[in-house]
Amino acid sequence: MDWKTNPNRKPLIVRGARQVGKTESIRAFSKANYESVIEINFVLQKRFRSIFDNGYDVDTIIKNISLLNPSCKFVPHKTLLFFDEMQKCPDCATSLKAFCQDGRYDVICSGSMMGLYHEEIESSAVGYKDDYEMHSMDFEEFLWAKGYTPQQIDDLYQHMAALQPFSQLELSTLTDVFREYMSLGGMPEVVKMFIDQGHFGGTLKLQRQLLKDYKEDITKYARESDKAKLLGVYSHISTFLAKENKKFQITKISKGARNREYIGAVEWLKEAGVVNVCYCLGSVELPLRGNYQASVYKVYYHDTGLLIASLDEEAQEDIRANKNFGTYKGAIYENVVGEMLRKSGYEQLYFYKQENPALEMDFFVRDANSLVPVEVKAKDGPTASLNNLINWTAFPDVKYGVKFGYKNIGWNGKFYTFPYFLAFLLRRFLKERIAAMP
Numbered sequence: 001m002d003w004k005t006n007p008n009r010k011p012l013i014v015r016g017a018r019q020v021g022k023t024e025s026i027r028a029f030s031k032a033n034y035e036s037v038i039e040i041n042f043v044l045q046k047r048f049r050s051i052f053d054n055g056y057d058v059d060t061i062i063k064n065i066s067l068l069n070p071s072c073k074f075v076p077h078k079t080l081l082f083f084d085e086m087q088k089c090p091d092c093a094t095s096l097k098a099f100c101q102d103g104r105y106d107v108i109c110s111g112s113m114m115g116l117y118h119e120e121i122e123s124s125a126v127g128y129k130d131d132y133e134m135h136s137m138d139f140e141e142f143l144w145a146k147g148y149t150p151q152q153i154d155d156l157y158q159h160m161a162a163l164q165p166f167s168q169l170e171l172s173t174l175t176d177v178f179r180e181y182m183s184l185g186g187m188p189e190v191v192k193m194f195i196d197q198g199h200f201g202g203t204l205k206l207q208r209q210l211l212k213d214y215k216e217d218i219t220k221y222a223r224e225s226d227k228a229k230l231l232g233v234y235s236h237i238s239t240f241l242a243k244e245n246k247k248f249q250i251t252k253i254s255k256g257a258r259n260r261e262y263i264g265a266v267e268w269l270k271e272a273g274v275v276n277v278c279y280c281l282g283s284v285e286l287p288l289r290g291n292y293q294a295s296v297y298k299v300y301y302h303d304t305g306l307l308i309a310s311l312d313e314e315a316q317e318d319i320r321a322n323k324n325f326g327t328y329k330g331a332i333y334e335n336v337v338g339e340m341l342r343k344s345g346y347e348q349l350y351f352y353k354q355e356n357p358a359l360e361m362d363f364f365v366r367d368a369n370s371l372v373p374v375e376v377k378a379k380d381g382p383t384a385s386l387n388n389l390i391n392w393t394a395f396p397d398v399k400y401g402v403k404f405g406y407k408n409i410g411w412n413g414k415f416y417t418f419p420y421f422l423a424f425l426l427r428r429f430l431k432e433r434i435a436a437m438p
Contacts (some may be wrong), residue, residue, distance in 0.1 A: 137186030185305015330378030
């Protein structure tokens with residue numbers, strides 16, 4: 001709606017991994033807001049790939065669409081053209097400039113990020129498109145699915161803003177709901193199955209099918225020379241997250257492999273929307289952009305439910321039945337907090353680790369004035385690194401920190417403590433905290 005009400009809107013490209021709900025969301029939006037909707041799927045309707053053969057003039061494209069489907073109605077300023085599975089028709093990207101300059105028809109493009117090469121689209125439509133990155137459902141949307149009202153969700157933030165601890169009933173109930181979210185993730189079909197049935201039955205099978213589909217997309221859309229590298233990286237994500245430092249080590253995937261040979265594979269998966277990459281800062285200081293080591297990183301699943309689904313059968317029982325999410329070296333909590341930070345609007349994730357003196361931090365974000373370390377605790381324990389980052393004069397950009405764990409809301413003068421389920425509200429909290437300061 002923000003896009004539609006903008007008088008200077010350009011053709012919109014909705015990016016994201018497969019099965020996160022792009023097509024259904026666009027359909028629901030278009031039916032509610034346009035007199036006429038022209039939907040073309042370049043996978044299911046291959047003949048429409050030829051509509052650009054005579055050039056990119058808007059009238060010519062519309063004429064060709066009408067030839068193939070005479071029932072299409074083109075009402076100027078009341079029509080949406082929805083081009084789905086755009087990755088199968090690169091000419092579609094080239095046409096966006098003409099649609100933008102013409103202005104009579106709104107255009108939304110979508111498709112699985114698999115094979116949707118960013119460079120190709122960018123070179124064809126730079127300056128003539130708006131981009132929107134779509135994720136699987138975040139925790140707020142999961143609460144909607146469970147029946148919680150916007151007022152109840154806003155109450156979570158009011159607790160956070162006022163630093164008012166939850167009652168034991170509130171804390172235990174919301175923690176249980178959050179554990180459901182971690183197990184299921186936010187893939188809409190998985191969540192719907194759980195809500196409709198009222199239990200987890202069948203959800204693991206569905207999640208594992210999605211994992212197979214992602215691997216199939218890699219073999220389908222990736223360049224032949226990249227397929228082995230991509231599958232190697234994607235298949236080893238949970239392996240490295242299970243290690244103590246969780247750093248992704250290319251040499252462990254293929255003997256003699258060099259990191260620079262695989263950076264492109266990691267970026268491809270990141271652009272495809274199926275992983276979140278967390279880069280190691282070169283130094284603990286602002287600005288964040290440009291101050292990181294591109295060759296030192298952690299790789300997380302874009303959806304924590306899929307991370308859990310990728311584990312072995314014994315882990316499934318331990319996590320789902322025993323709710324023992326603290327195993328696996330804290331990887332599940334790191335993955336879900338990183339996922340929630342990305343979904344709340346942080347475009348890039350950062351961490352820090354140094355050996356001597358030992359100092360490490362799971363994530364870094366920032367507010368308008370300072371660098372904010374974010375620690376994710378799987379178990380209650382000491383927070384030496386968090387305290388050192390705040391106390392040591394060597395890090396003047398760090399003024400306070402945040403710790404997530406199975407803890408109630410608190411503030412000790414150095415860092416805030418929040419339960420995991422509030423991570424989706426952290427960005428809003430930091431922004432409004434600074435605005436409220438004198």
